[in-house]
Amino acid sequence: MGDAIVGVVANPLSGRDIRRLVTQASVFPTAEKANMIQRMLTAFGAVGVQRVLLSTDLGGISATVFRAIERHRDQDARWPEADFLDGRPIRQTAQDTVDAVRRMVTAGARVIVCLGGDGTARVAASAAGDVPLLALSTGTNNVFPAVREATIAGLAAGLLATGVVPAEDVTTRAKLLEVRAGDRTETALVDVAVSTERHVGARAVWDPATVTQVFCAFAEPDAIGLSSVLGQLSPVARHEPYGVTARLATGASRQVLAAIAPGLVVPVGVRGIEPMHPGVVHLVDARAGVIAVDGERELTFGPGEQPSVRLRADGPRCVDVAAVLAASARLGLLRRTAADPGSADTDRPNGGVSARKEF
């Protein structure tokens, strides 16, 4: 067994798109992203992670974390050794996330924590291979990443990386949607939307009147975004082996009041709705338009390209934070012996482990 290594990739641009203008979405501050990483470093240190690989960005996150690490050196609570990936060239595009995740995988990261929105998680997942992914929300309409305290996520990632909680028990394989248009392929973790817009433009999709078809890997009734429309009609959980697709039309007799974006609750007309089974190819019923993956317009297509969407069962391996900490409770991994606070035991990962249940 190699070193207990965790990778952390953070998207400096998440939480800043046009939805701050067209909806009530808030700006997710860079300082908070940097703070989340610091809180994770504390959690990693507490459970014995040896090394952390951090992404580099020009948005101010890595610079802030770097300063914090320098300042932290003399303090008691140990942070693991942290290495910033040499991000050259930093393109300030999604490719930076792909590059960072690939390098983390190559360097032996056992878990990759990803800070961003659905878009960031989608891109990170495409590069993570079989390494478990823990996606935390710092974006806008987030469905896939969890809104969760970074310290707890850090403990979970750490317990996984050190191997004391076996990954097989606490990770699940997510579903994935694969879109093909001509010779191009994109993937989505939550939804694929077909829009009548002609251009990628400002990327986000916030006007349901432009959407004619939606494909969902899962559709939760309490989600935000287009998948919630299907979630209200025909909910599909993340773990269920199928997805769901629907045709939307403004004038349809069946209307669902849905939260499409923060502060935007609008009626959405739904025509047909049907399940998606893994491997079955669903054709896009439009001659031209734009395809949005996980809420971002990404692919334009024209006549003759006939885009198609299929559900795949082999999405990223995702860390179930609650399951990791439940396992830790069961195994007593975070228990320490109070009688001997100064002993070497308390400093060691898993020091004072007791598998007894204490009632």
Place this chain on the structure above:
Amino acid sequence: MTDTVERKALTRERLLDVYRMMRTIREFEERVHTEFATGGIPGFVHLYAGEEASAVGVCSNLDGRDTIASTHRGHGHCIARGVDVGEMMAEIYGRKTGSCHGKGGSMHIADLSKGMLGANGIVGGGPPLICGTALAAKLKGTGGVSVAFFGDGGSNQGTTLESMNLASVWNLPAIFVAENNGYAETTSSTWSVASDNIADRAAGFGMPGVIVDGFDFFAVHEAASEAIARARDGAGPTLIEMKFTRYYGHFEGDQQTYRASEVEHARAELDCLKRFADRVTETGELARADLDAVDAEVATLIDQAVAGAKAAPLPTEADLLTDVYVRY
């Protein structure tokens, strides 16, 4: 989402118009770059090449009720607002036929008849002006909006920050467009702008702030369209930050020892004209031949503008005392 204000759809006609605008700015600037090197142009020029999608993406959403205030890098804003290209070139050459009768030069081109309040030699000079015109539009109920363009350097000026505050307090139909081209003269914005994004400052003034890929006409147009519709609808100001690169130095003659190969990369991979052309031909909205015809037309226009400027007379001594506030 603002529903009461109509957005301008990007019809074939309008796509050709915006391409013509962007191409005109590019050709104008490339030509000024060459002409300046030959010594025919007096004073300083600051070129807008590379940033065309910003001026055109924003201004193509405006109409006759609206006003804009520009910067020292103002040629693009002038052209996008419809200022006559021949008169602009003559102004840059300091000729009597120029927009300001040859007395302003590159940094002071203005045309109030076009709602163009002027290029501005003062960094951060534009934002206070648009608070005035936006207030006027609001009080008169014209539905007009005002747009101030400023750079990353201008974003740090007190005038800009005060104006954003005032616009928010008075709920003005004002749009603040931060054109972050990475350098305030020679100082990197990553060093000089304390917030990590200029757009993030909007929160402090109680207005929305968004970041837009300034090389992408469609992204700019869409964001500007929403911000302008919102302002017309009485919902107040917006800050939009364009992220991109200028293709030339701060001024013509700048050795640019402070930056590396980013321009090469931008010209090859990110260029707004190239991306626009690829996009509209891919979707079949326009044909290459349509775009080529515009290119030829623009080349002739710029040739004529330069020839006209060179042939035009200089202002005379008597012109010195015209258009002044006080008669001596």
